[in-house]
Amino acid sequence: MSVAVLGAGAFGTALALSLSREGHAPRIWARDAATVEAINHEHRAPRLPAITLPDTITASTDIDAVAQAETLLLAVPMQSLHDLLSRIAAPLAGQRLVACCKGVDLAELTGPTGVIAHAKPRAIPAILTGPSFADDIARNLPTALTLACRDEAAGEALQHELSTGALRLYRTTDTTGAELGGALKNVIAIACGACIGEGMGDSARAALMTRGFAEMTRLAARLGARPETLAGLCGLGDLALTCTSELSRNYRFGLALGRGENFDAHLTVEGVKTAEAVTRLAAKLGVDLPICAMVHEVSTGGTSVTEAIRYLLNRPLKEE
Numbered sequence: 001m002s003v004a005v006l007g008a009g010a011f012g013t014a015l016a017l018s019l020s021r022e023g024h025a026p027r028i029w030a031r032d033a034a035t036v037e038a039i040n041h042e043h044r045a046p047r048l049p050a051i052t053l054p055d056t057i058t059a060s061t062d063i064d065a066v067a068q069a070e071t072l073l074l075a076v077p078m079q080s081l082h083d084l085l086s087r088i089a090a091p092l093a094g095q096r097l098v099a100c101c102k103g104v105d106l107a108e109l110t111g112p113t114g115v116i117a118h119a120k121p122r123a124i125p126a127i128l129t130g131p132s133f134a135d136d137i138a139r140n141l142p143t144a145l146t147l148a149c150r151d152e153a154a155g156e157a158l159q160h161e162l163s164t165g166a167l168r169l170y171r172t173t174d175t176t177g178a179e180l181g182g183a184l185k186n187v188i189a190i191a192c193g194a195c196i197g198e199g200m201g202d203s204a205r206a207a208l209m210t211r212g213f214a215e216m217t218r219l220a221a222r223l224g225a226r227p228e229t230l231a232g233l234c235g236l237g238d239l240a241l242t243c244t245s246e247l248s249r250n251y252r253f254g255l256a257l258g259r260g261e262n263f264d265a266h267l268t269v270e271g272v273k274t275a276e277a278v279t280r281l282a283a284k285l286g287v288d289l290p291i292c293a294m295v296h297e298v299s300t301g302g303t304s305v306t307e308a309i310r311y312l313l314n315r316p317l318k319e320e
């Protein structure tokens with residue numbers, strides 16, 4: 001089976017490397033010629049500068065040519081996924097489209113598999129998500145992720161196609177749970193970073209992680225997801241990684257908010273737009289997501305970290 005990667009960022013490049021170790025020769029689509037030049041001639045990718053790529057990994061700016069592979073890994077930021085799919089002329093009928101992004105689309109208020117289903121209704125949508133830093137996958141360190149696909153046979157085929165000796169994929173048909181886990185953990189990671197940056201301590205972070213997990217499962221349950229999906233790699237697993245590691249951009253963005261420091265605007269921080277999207281979605285559905293709402297307020301300058309923490313502490317007391 002042929003696999004291609006659309007998007008030459010850190011995660012797309014790391015996944016291409018992972019595939020190349022299993023004998024695939026993946027092509028990467030990049031939107032700019034300079035990145036294609038760097039991959040094809042210097043064997044390096046701008047977003048993973050420390051890694052040398054094998055010459056079996058090649059790149060092109062011709063999206064319609066690259067998109068002919070049977071399996072396409074869609075590795076662009078969440079808010080660019082719709083734009084990416086609209087660049088491809090073909091309907092991609094019967095092809096497996098695996099979202100490798102985490103978030104909720106602001107325009108459609110759906111996760112990546114919903115965006116795929118709207119843009120390419122004859123394709124088979126799936127999502128690859130869970131605790132993993134691109135750099136770890138690129139270095140072939142042990143990693144376990146969730147592969148979610150409603151089509152069981154396609155999901156099983158993808159699980160086998162994308163697993164490697166170091167990258168172990170667990171399968172589920174619960175795409176809603178898998179994508180909400182990955183989306184919301186980024187929002188909670190911003191909250192945890194802000195809490196640590198503000199000097200609130202590890203106990204406060206543990207409280208935010210736990211009550212954040214309650215928000216994740218509440219919204220997911222309202223949208224029909226299974227609780228055990230959220231308790232898996234794509235939910236609890238990724239929450240644990242992202243809320244505790246300074247390798248996470250979402251966590252570091254939160255740290256900067258808490259410390260009152262600037263943050264590099266060129267870095268992909270999915271939790272900011274996702275906080276806005278899930279706050280809107282929750283209002284529409286009548287679901288209470290106070291931590292997500294505060295992350296949206298703080299990250300858009302609507303309130304301070306101190307005020308947000310005070311608000312969360314002073315909410316009416318309730319049962320756990």
Ligand SMILES: NC(=O)c1ccc[n+]([C@@H]2O[C@H](COP(=O)([O-])OP(=O)(O)OC[C@H]3O[C@@H](n4cnc5c(N)ncnc54)[C@H](O)[C@@H]3O)[C@@H](O)[C@H]2O)c1
Nearest residue numbers: 008009010011047076077078080083100101102133134268
């Ligand atoms: N980096 C990681 O460790 C990691 C791990 C797991 C999941 N992810 C997820 O992968 C997704 C991508 O993150 P990343 O770290 O690879 O980001 P990145 O910032 O390293 O790269 C993003 C890439 O997308 C391209 N891009 C942006 N907008 C585009 C558009 N409109 N059309 C086409 N290409 C566009 C950029 O040129 C860049 O090559 C995110 O949703 C992220 O949550 C990342």
Ligand SMILES: O=P(O)(O)OC[C@H](O)CO
Nearest residue numbers: 130131132248249250251
């Ligand atoms: O750097 P982040 O915060 O986007 O996190 C990367 C991955 O999503 C961690 O699983």
